Amino acid sequence: MTKALKQFNQMFPLWALLFATLAYFQPQIFLGLGDLPLITLQDLLFYLLALIMFFMGLTLTPADFVRVFTQPHKVLLGTSIQFLLMPLVAWILAKALLLSPELTAGMVLVGATAGGTASNVMTYLAGGRVALSITMTLVSTLVAIVATPLLTRLYVGQALEVPVIDMMKDIAMIVVLPVVFGVICNRVFNSLLRKSDTLFATGSMLCILLVIALVVSLNAGRIAALAPVLALAVMLHNLAGLAAGYYGAKFLKCDERECRTIAIEVGMQNSGLAAALAAKYFGAAAALPGALFSVWHNISGALLAGHWSRIKVKDDR
Numbered sequence: 253m254t255k256a257l258k259q260f261n262q263m264f265p266l267w268a269l270l271f272a273t274l275a276y277f278q279p280q281i282f283l284g285l286g287d288l289p290l291i292t293l294q295d296l297l298f299y300l301l302a303l304i305m306f307f308m309g310l311t312l313t314p315a316d317f318v319r320v321f322t323q324p325h326k327v328l329l330g331t332s333i334q335f336l337l338m339p340l341v342a343w344i345l346a347k348a349l350l351l352s353p354e355l356t357a358g359m360v361l362v363g364a365t366a367g368g369t370a371s372n373v374m375t376y377l378a379g380g381r382v383a384l385s386i387t388m389t390l391v392s393t394l395v396a397i398v399a400t401p402l403l404t405r406l407y408v409g410q411a412l413e414v415p416v417i418d419m420m421k422d423i424a425m426i427v428v429l430p431v432v433f434g435v436i437c438n439r440v441f442n443s444l445l446r447k448s449d450t451l452f453a454t455g456s457m458l459c460i461l462l463v464i465a466l467v468v469s470l471n472a473g474r475i476a477a478l479a480p481v482l483a484l485a486v487m488l489h490n491l492a493g494l495a496a497g498y499y500g501a502k503f504l505k506c507d508e509r510e511c512r513t514i515a516i517e518v519g520m521q522n523s524g525l526a527a528a529l530a531a532k533y534f535g536a537a538a539a540l541p542g543a544l545f546s547v548w549h550n551i552s553g554a555l556l557a558g559h560w561s562r563i564k565v566k567d568d569r
Contacts, residue, residue: 257450261373264457265551271465272547279469282462297466297528298422300459302430304524305393307452307459309434310445312386326506330367330388330514333500334493335399338363338518341492343407345485357408357534358541359485361526364403366392366427370460370550371520373453378557379565380513388517393431396522397423400529415533422532426525460546463524467543470536479544486544490552494519508565516556520549 275282286293342363346356367389375385401419438445468475497518501511527542 254447254450257454261450261453261457262377262554264370265547265554267457267461268464268547268550271461272468272543275465275468276472276475279472282465282469285466293466293470294528294532297463297531298426300463301525301528302426304456304459305427306430306434307456308389309431309436310438310452311449312390312431312435313438313442314435325504326384326501326510326514327388327391329501329504329506330497330517331392331395333496333514334367334392334518335364335395335403337496338489338493338521339403339407342489345488349481349485351482351485352537353408354534354538355482355541357404358526358530358538359489360404360407361400361530361538362486362521362523362542362545363489364396364400364407365522365526366396366400367517368520368522368524368549370457370553371517374516374520374553374557375513377554378512378516378560379509379563380516380560381509382513384510384513385517388514390431392517393427393522397428419529419533422529423525426528460524463527464543464546467527467531467536467539467546470531471540471543475540482541482544483548486541486548487552490519490545490549493521494552494556512560516553520553521545523549 283293285296288296291299339360340363342359343356345351346359351359367385372382372385372389376382397420400423401416404419405416494515498511498515501514506514523542523545525542527539527546530538530542
C-alpha cells in the first residue's frame with residue numbers, strides 16, 4: 253500500500269496537469285461544490301489549505317523547529333532570497349508583460365508567500381538536505397504572516413487596496429494554527445502516526461489538486477486569452493527563483509546538496525495560499541497566477557529533481 257501511494261505521489265505533476273485540464277474543459281464539475289450547504293467556494297479553498305498545513309504539521313516534531321538554531325545562516329540565506337527577490341521579480345515581470353493590476357497582484361502574492369510544502373518532497377528526490385528544507389519551510393511560513401501582506405502592499409498598494417491586517421489574520425488561521433495542531437497531534441499520537449508520512453503526503457497532494465481545479469474552474473473563461481503571456485510570466489518567475497537559490501547558495505560556498513535544497517525551496521512557492529488570498533481580496537482573475545504556478549512549479553521541480561537524482565554528489569557531511 254505504501255509503495256503504491258509513493259508511486260502515486262511521484263506522479264503529482266501528471267495529476268496536476270490532468271486536474272487543471274479537466275477543470276478548464278469541464279469547470280461545472282468543480283464549481284458545483286459551491287452548492288454545498290453552509291460553505292462557499294472561497295471557504296472551501298481556505299479549508300483545503302488549512303488541511304494541507306495540518307498534514308504538514310503531522311509530519312513534524314519540536315526537534316524540527318530546533319534545527320532553526322543549528323543552521324541559521326543557511327536558513328537566513330534562503331529566506332532572504334525568497335522574500336527579497338521573488339516578489340520583486342514577480343512585479344518586474346508583470347510590468348514588463350503589461351499584466352493587469354489584478355494579475356500583477358496575483359503574481360506578487362505568489363512571490364511573497366512562503367516555500368511550498370511540495371518542496372520538501374522534491375528536495376528528497378533531488379538528493380538535497382530534507383532537514384534544511386523543512387526548517388526553511390517552517391521559518392518562511394512564520395515570516396510570511398507579516399511579510400506577505402506587507403510586500404503585497406508595497407508592490408501593488410498604489411493600484412489596488414491591500415487589506416494588510418485581514419491578510420495577516422487569514423494567514424495565521426490557515427497556516428500557523430493547523431501546523432501547531434498537527435505537531436501536537438504528532439506528539440500525542442506519535443506511535444500511531446509514525447509510519448503515515450506517505451499517507452499524509454497523499455492527502456496534501458489531493459487537497460492541492462482540488463485547489464488547482466477550483467481556481468482553474470473559476471477562471472476557465474479567462475484562460476484562453478491570458479494563458480500564453482501569463483504562462484511565460486509564471487515560468488520565468490519560477491526559473492528565477494530556482495537559479496537565484498542555487499547560485500546564491502553556491503556564491504556563499506554551500507555544498508551541492510545545500511544548493512539544491514535552497515534552489516528548490518526558493519523556486520517552489522506556497523502558490524495555493526497565494527491563489528486563495530488573491531481570489532478573496534482581488535477577485536477570481538488574480539488567483540490565476542497562483543493556479544498556473546501550482547501546476548508549473550511541480551512540473552519543473554519534478555524534472556529538476558529527476559535530473560539531479562541522476563548526478564552523484566560527494567557527500568561532505
